[in-house]
Amino acid sequence: MTNILERRQQRAAWLFLAPALLMIGLFFFLPVLAGMGLSLTDFDVYALGRPSTARFVGFKNYLDMFQHPVFQVAVRNTFYFAFVGAPLSVMVSLGAAMLLQSKGLRLKGLFRTIYFAPVVTTLVAVAIVWRYLYHPRHGLLNHGLGSLGIGPIDWLGDPAWSMPAIIVMAVWKNFGYNMLIFTAGLQTIPDEHYDAAAIDGAGFWQRFRHITLPGLGPVLLFVAVTTMIGFFQLFSEPYVMTQGGPLRSTTSLILFMYEEGFRWWRMGTASAVAMLLFLLTLGFTLIQLRLSRGRA
Amino acid sequence: MNGRFIGRALLYVGLVVGAILTLLPLVWMVSASFMRPGEANTIPPPLFPAHPTLEHYKALFTRIDLARHFLNSTVVTMGATVISVLVNSMAAYAFAKLIFPGRDKLFRTLTLALVIPAQVGMLPLFLLLRQMGLVNTFLGVMIPYFAGVFGIFMVRQYIMSLPDELLHAARIDGAGEFRIFWSIVVPVITPILVTLAAFTFLSAWNDFMWPLIILSDDRLYTLPVALANLSGEHVQDTELMMAGSVLTVLPALIVFLIFQRAYVRGIMGGSVKG
Numbered sequence: 136m137t138n139i140l141e142r143r144q145q146r147a148a149w150l151f152l153a154p155a156l157l158m159i160g161l162f163f164f165l166p167v168l169a170g171m172g173l174s175l176t177d178f179d180v181y182a183l184g185r186p187s188t189a190r191f192v193g194f195k196n197y198l199d200m201f202q203h204p205v206f207q208v209a210v211r212n213t214f215y216f217a218f219v220g221a222p223l224s225v226m227v228s229l230g231a232a233m234l235l236q237s238k239g240l241r242l243k244g245l246f247r248t249i250y251f252a253p254v255v256t257t258l259v260a261v262a263i264v265w266r267y268l269y270h271p272r273h274g275l276l277n278h279g280l281g282s283l284g285i286g287p288i289d290w291l292g293d294p295a296w297s298m299p300a301i302i303v304m305a306v307w308k309n310f311g312y313n314m315l316i317f318t319a320g321l322q323t324i325p326d327e328h329y330d331a332a333a334i335d336g337a338g339f340w341q342r343f344r345h346i347t348l349p350g351l352g353p354v355l356l357f358v359a360v361t362t363m364i365g366f367f368q369l370f371s372e373p374y375v376m377t378q379g380g381p382l383r384s385t386t387s388l389i390l391f392m393y394e395e396g397f398r399w400w401r402m403g404t405a406s407a408v409a410m411l412l413f414l415l416t417l418g419f420t421l422i423q424l425r426l427s428r429g430r431a
Numbered sequence: 432m433n434g435r436f437i438g439r440a441l442l443y444v445g446l447v448v449g450a451i452l453t454l455l456p457l458v459w460m461v462s463a464s465f466m467r468p469g470e471a472n473t474i475p476p477p478l479f480p481a482h483p484t485l486e487h488y489k490a491l492f493t494r495i496d497l498a499r500h501f502l503n504s505t506v507v508t509m510g511a512t513v514i515s516v517l518v519n520s521m522a523a524y525a526f527a528k529l530i531f532p533g534r535d536k537l538f539r540t541l542t543l544a545l546v547i548p549a550q551v552g553m554l555p556l557f558l559l560l561r562q563m564g565l566v567n568t569f570l571g572v573m574i575p576y577f578a579g580v581f582g583i584f585m586v587r588q589y590i591m592s593l594p595d596e597l598l599h600a601a602r603i604d605g606a607g608e609f610r611i612f613w614s615i616v617v618p619v620i621t622p623i624l625v626t627l628a629a630f631t632f633l634s635a636w637n638d639f640m641w642p643l644i645i646l647s648d649d650r651l652y653t654l655p656v657a658l659a660n661l662s663g664e665h666v667q668d669t670e671l672m673m674a675g676s677v678l679t680v681l682p683a684l685i686v687f688l689i690f691q692r693a694y695v696r697g698i699m700g701g702s703v704k705g
Contacts (some may be wrong), residue, residue, distance in 0.1 A: 139659055140602070141530070143511060147608035148529035154521035158578035163544055166552030173555055186558075231449065237442055248691065249450045252457065255687040255694075257637045259655035260676035264460045265660050267581050267669050273472040308451065312698065319699040325690060368548055369475045372637045376661050382600050389550055389640075415552045 164264040167413075174406035183400055197408040205409070207381045209391040212298060216387065217366040220302040225362055227310040229355075232317035233347070239317070247318075251311035260310065262375040265292065265304045269376075291377050294384035301372050301385055309365075313358050319355035353427055364416050388412060433516040457680070464674035472668040487674035497675060499644070500657035501649065504636060507569050507653055511576035516628050518578045520620070523586035526613050528598060538587075544580040551679070571645045572653065576635050580641040582627050585697060589623040589672055590616065626697040636683050654679045 175197055176182075186311045200206050231250050233326035236244055253261065268275050269290035290300040328346045337345070348355070369387040372380050379386035379394075388408060396405030449577040459478070464487055466480040491497040525531075528540050549640050556575070557566070565571035593616070601611045617624070639655045646652055652660065665671055687694060 141527070144529050144608065145531040148525040148531040151521045151525035151529065151612070155578040155583060158518065158574070159544065159580065160540065162545075162556060162559075162574055162577075163552060163566045167547055169555035169559075170552055172582075173558075175604060227647035234446055234449075241441070246446050246450060248688075250453055250688075251695075252684065253453060255633055255637075255683050256457070257655055257658075257676075257679045257683055259637075259639050259659050260679040261456060261460075263658065263672055263676050264456050266662075267463070267471070267673075268456060270461065270472075273474065273476055273669075275476050275478075278474075278476050307456070312685075315695060315698045364548070368550060369551075370550075374639075375662065392550070392554075393640070393644075402554050402558070409554060411550045413561055416546060416548055416551075418702070 145215070162342045170406045170409050170413075173402055174410050176403050178402040178406075180400035182402070188363045192403070196403045200404055200407045200411075204402075205383060205386060205391055209386045209388050212384065212386055213367060213369060215298055216305075216369050217363055220305055221359070221366040222340075224306045224309050224366075225313060225355075225359055227306055228313035228358070229317050229351075231310060231314045232321055235318060235354045236321045237312070247314075250314055253308045254311040255309070259375055261308060262304065262372050265300075265307075266376050269300055292381055294382045297377055297381060297384045299377065301369075304376075305372060309362075313362060316354060316358055317351065320351045320376065324350035354429075356423055356427055360419050364419055366419060367412060367415055447489070450624070451542055453635075458679070460673050460676050463670055464677045466670045468668065468670055471673070487671045488670060488678075491674055491678065495512070495661065495675075496574065497654075497657065497678060500652055500654045501678065503569070503651060503657075504654040507572050507642070508632055508635040510569065511573045512628050512631045513580065514577045515582060516624050516633045518583035519627060520581045520586050520617070520624060521612070522578070523590055524616055525589045526583065527590035528593075528595070528616075529608065541580050549575065552642065553641070560645065566645055567648050567651060569651070571644050575641060576631055582631070585700075586620065586623050586627060588700075589620055593619060619694075620691065622696075625690060626693040629686065629694045630697055632686055 162417075175191055175193060176189045177192045177195070178189040214351045221246070230245040235247055240246075269277075271277055271287050271289040271292065274290070274291070281287065288296055290296050311390075324346065328350070329342060332342050360378065364412055370388055370393065373385040373387055373390050374393075377385045379390050388411065392408040392412075395401045438461060461554055462479050462684045463487070464603075465475070465483040467482060467484055468486075470480065481588045502625070526534065558575065560566055597615060598611055601615055606614075637655065638653075639659065641655050644657070646656060649660065651656070661675060662672055
């Protein structure tokens with residue numbers, strides 16, 4: 136009797152799982168694995184018509200990729216964006232979360248909604264908005280800075296300023312997300328810790344260092360790593376705002392992958408770039424796991 | 432006492448300045464969309480339209496046919512959302528409440544997908560869908576949204592917290608698992624299904640890279656792709672582009688404001704446990 140019920144439940148389980156497993160397997164895991172294979176071939180525009188013309192070339196795509204001048208620039212730009220932009224974004228998020236955590240704050244919900252709003256906006260649309268805000272002559276930003284006596288900056292036209300401009304826009308767009316995660320994290324730190332520190336005469340900075348930061352530990356680590364990984368995937372901002380320019384100063388890894396793969400149909404090279412993104416992500420995830428385990 | 436008051440005042444000043452800076456790009460977007468052609472490019476740049484006009488919105492629906500892309504985005508987003516909620520919640524139920532050999536191992540294998548960026552598989556996925564004849568179709572745009580480990584994970588957590596007795600009683604009464612799922616589980620997990628729906632809706636509506644890749648016929652473009660395309664041609668028409676941006680952003684903001692509580696729960700609940 137129980138055996139029949141057990142078997143019936145197993146059959147039901149596989150029926151419930153079938154659509155999801157089929158789709159995740161076919162449209163996610165299979166392509167990821169195929170990408171590894173594809174990166175070892177010279178799959179190009181001819182192979183697109185006749186896949187049989189693609190040949191195995193070993194690690195040639197990887198070797199070529201590292202020699203490619205645009206790739207080298209793209210790596211540098213992506214690291215610039217991730218190593219400057221992600222920490223900045225995390226700091227703004229933490230600052231906003233801490234302000235919103237203040238005791239007895241009125242309109243907390245309203246502030247939180249406002250700060251979060253950019254997260255749910257359409258990236259392409261707000262990137263276009265920011266392109267106009269950054270306009271050297273008509274842009275609101277230069278107008279505002281001008282009234283403070285800061286000379287006009289060609290934000291998106293000057294290779295020295297284009298990446299900072301994209302970072303500022305990305306921080307504006309993203310900080311609300313991590314702000315919510317920090318808010319949840321801050322709520323787990325008991326008020327008594329702060330009260331005790333206040334009685335001991337600890338200032339703001341001491342409370343931050345000795346209570347807030349350790350209390351947030353695992354959350355901070357999680358946020359830092361996932362934000363960094365997210366920032367490695369930079370694509371739409373430069374695609375819409377600068378087309379990777381000026382002088383390639385905002386060409387990111389994924390933009391390079393897109394151009395190689397879908398503009399020039401060099402799928403082999405593009406897959407090698409995709410694998411690099413995979414390894415980068417994997418590396419940072421492993422670092423996070425190791426650090427969080429070390430803590431526990 | 433006085434220092435405390437100053438501290439409070441500074442806190443509110445900081446929060447208000449932050450709020451103004453955060454809203455400014457969005458407010459300017461809306462404001463410029465009502466300006467006369469060329470008005471946004473005068474010096475000094477005006478913050479509000481002198482003579483508000485709807486002409487850009489009219490142009491978007493007549494001359495430029497943005498309505499078509501609005502409709503494309505709506506179809507794709509709705510399809511992705513409905514199927515994603517159905518497929519992921521079914522899988523989540525199996526992982527949470529049904530017993531079968533290899534369940535935990537399978538689940539752990541699936542969670543590997545959480546650490547692999549979608550872009551890693553995009554090139555082969557494009558080739559695969561090309562073989563299947565799904566390039567340049569809405570189905571092709573929607574496919575990556577149908578099933579996702581993140582969604583399964585989120586709903587599974589929620590279902591696991593339901594008491595088993597609820598299901599046992601129904602099983603003893605002879606109800607099949609599909610009946611149990613539909614008439615007992617789904618009604619009580621509606622909150623998390625709303626969360627999942629809001630997540631899927633917003634990411635499908637806002638997505639750019641995948642529809643850009645899979646669609647080549649510009650009549651099928653979703654709003655973000657059409658907008659990016661348009662912004663190349665109409666780079667001088669600031670006010671027109673702002674109207675297009677408003678139409679693209681607005682549905683996302685409205686859906687967020689309506690489902691804010693559900694959406695925020697998804698972010699705050701999912702991350703801290705992990």
